[in-house]
Amino acid sequence: MNWIEIGTINDIPRRGARCVNTPHGKIAVFRTMEDQIFAIDDHCPHKGGPLSQGIVHGAAVTCPLHNWVISLETGKALGADEGSVKTIAIRLDGDRILALLELATVAAE
């Protein structure tokens, strides 16, 4: 696992998200109203909806396909729905966003 710089906080609109393409698939990086940054897999536990396209509110996102609400902190579906998505650790260094990403085997060589 390595801390990899994926962009700066200013790249993401408040209450919005951006995607990062990785060898393991897309991750969605969110910025909340309070400027917290979270990253989760861009894949809804319900039917794989792209969570990065949802509406961000508090520290949660509503999936654009069928409105599941996913906690950005835990990756768990909130409310009556059950399921969870992988979260990715994030570290801020000033404005820079670093994500703790597992490198592909090829890459580790």
Add this chain to the structure above:
Amino acid sequence: METAAKKQKLVVIGNGMAPGRALEHLFEMAPETYDVTIFNAEPRVNYDRIMLSPVLSGEKEFEEIIIHGDGWYIKHGITLYKGHKIIGIDRQAKTVTSDAGTIESYDKLLIATGSVPFVLPVPGNNLPGVLTYRDLDDVNAMLLAAQSRAKAVVIGGGLLGLEAAAGLKSRGMDVTVLHIMPTLMERQLDPAAGYLLEQAVEQRGIRVMTKASTKEILGQNKVEGVLLADGTTLPADLVVMAAGIRPNAMLAKEAGLETNRGIVVNAGMQTSDPDIFAIGECAEVAGQCYGLVAPLYEMARVVSAQLADDADAKFVHSETPTKLKVTGINLFSVGDLGEGDDRQEIVLRDAAAGVYKRLVLKDDRIIGTVLYGETSDGAWFHDLTKKRTDISEMRDTLIFGQSYQGGSPLDPMAAVAALPDDAEICGCNGICKGKITGAISGKGLTSLDDVRVHTKASASCGSCTGLVEQLLVLTLGDSYNPSAVTPMCSCTDLGHDDVRRLIKAKKLKSIPAVMQELEWKTSCGCAKCRPALNYYLVADWPDEYADDYQSRFINERVHANIQKDGTYSVVPRMWGGVTNSKELRAIADVVDKFAIPAVKVTGGQRIDMLGIKKEDLPAVWADLGKAGFVSGQAYAKGLRTVKTCVGTDWCRFGTQDSTGLGIRIEKFMWGSWTPAKVKMAVSGCPRNCAEATCKDVGIICVDSGYEIHFAGAAGLDIKGTEVLGLVKTEDEALEHVVALTQMYREQGRYLERIYKWAKRVGLDEIRRQIMQDEVKRRGYFDRFVFSQTFAQVDPWSERVSGVDKHEFQPMAKIGYQQAAE
């Protein structure tokens, strides 16, 4: 103890209302004790400062507001130095020195220097033409400026600012009030009363701008305008700063007396120097400074007793009611109006009469009162507060005032029951009580919706809903079960209608403002309320509201429809379903170029390209744009398609140019946001090949004109349309359809299709407003046209030119190579 034989010297600094009153008491209690000398920076005798506003407005002359004329000073042997400002106190020598060089020694010194107006620290604040509002000189300067009948800007929407504005207005000036807070007099009034006040002020022809933060006073050699932080410039020949006052404690501070916000005094009005007292607005007692005369008069009573050697006289804090001295505006506010878990409130609103009353209760006692419109019970409520009366016995009828408090407690319904039959309940629609109760019993109505449909009461702004429900209870007894409002979502207890009404009423112009003012329970809402609020704000303030992109669903954000695999579909507009070879060729080229997997003719007479990758969207749009296409908004809570049939152009039965009218409507109305999607159709004859009779709005052309239909549905529900009415010309058809749509835009709840809205407000009411009331119809039409000037921007070309670029590109691509580094 001093003997009366040798008089002591009392020097008073300042000759305002507080020391004036103190000396009256003193001469009564101990007439022979002091030789009094007064220094007053103002070159005049003591006058009633409160009444400067009537002098400004012309309702009174200065002579009428003098409290102590020259004779009074002579009679009491007072030396009054008019126009002398004290510039130093020497506590060692026990002397004061004036700016004219006069030195006077004292045994006891009374400081009553009042307050100084707060002047905003902005560039240009010292230009000629910038005034404050404190004394007669200010009033005279304003009167001089008013002779030009030019433009005045008053900064500050508190008591002083509003009185100044009203005065200047009545002197013929064109007046704007700038207030930094969202509602007027926010320290004395709650937002609801502040709103009513704003209405009343605006009704007088005074413009009110809230949340207006002054950045600069503009002008070369004199005031020419005011620049606001948002960039707005207001021309002005006179600027009155009424943005607050500061206790005038400078002199005391320089003399080494203890000061804080004001001059610190004990309950006996004694400063940190036992021979020096301070009263009035400059004094701070128990951490409080005061700005209304009632507590200052209490200080005057205490200090005179102290000076007359009654060491027991102590000041006790009391709340003073605020009233506004603008003729015709009745307002009363006192006490603590804050909300809290340990508090309850009782509210009475009567929109028709412009009355609002609110009592804040804690532990069964009134701690705060706001009365607007009807203030006669103010004194009584205030008295209950002061006496800490337990009101639990009369709680149900308390708000109706003293006259309702009989020997035995009245039923809470009594006040409503007591209203005469001709009392107006619904101000918007002019419906009186008798008509409502008559309809309830006569037609067997059982619900609020029934009453709305049959009488129109509470069907417009909804503010009389509470009264109508009380009438239902009165008429039907226990069999009526008021249905609770369904909240918009779990972020609020308010329903859509309340939120819409309050957005308008409180002039809320951003989502954070709505959430703050309407006390949202979450910090930034949820995916249910945010898109709804965004729509309401766009619809209500088309020119002022900045669309909140992050509160739109993904489809409306990227102007395409998201598919189950995360790709998108794109539907260009095909006006009225008509196309040509050039357009078809452009579509074919785009399909080839981007390898679009599926192309389909939609149910709405146009072409859908499905399975486009998000990153490709801007390039797809760029190519479609070159061929003249704009977004078909197949995703929008807005105008979708206007289906047409071939009409007189080709069809042997066609009676009018249905294709042309459909295209004309679509070109006129595209881009508008609506509560839910709006689909239309125009058929050339009653055979109705465009299926106009199951659309939100449909037109059936007939020989004699155009039959306008509305409130159809063919999705989750199937419902044939209702007839709105028949019009003769195409122009009229367009005007009626537009007006109808605007009415829906202004009243519909988010995601409520036209047929549901129409059921809620009543078909007849819609017919009445659109078909019969030409003024209303024209108003709706004009407002739609106005909003279109901001809405008819093709979202595709906007994005091709770079808007929201971040949306279409990943922030980073972490490849193997990079990871390997």
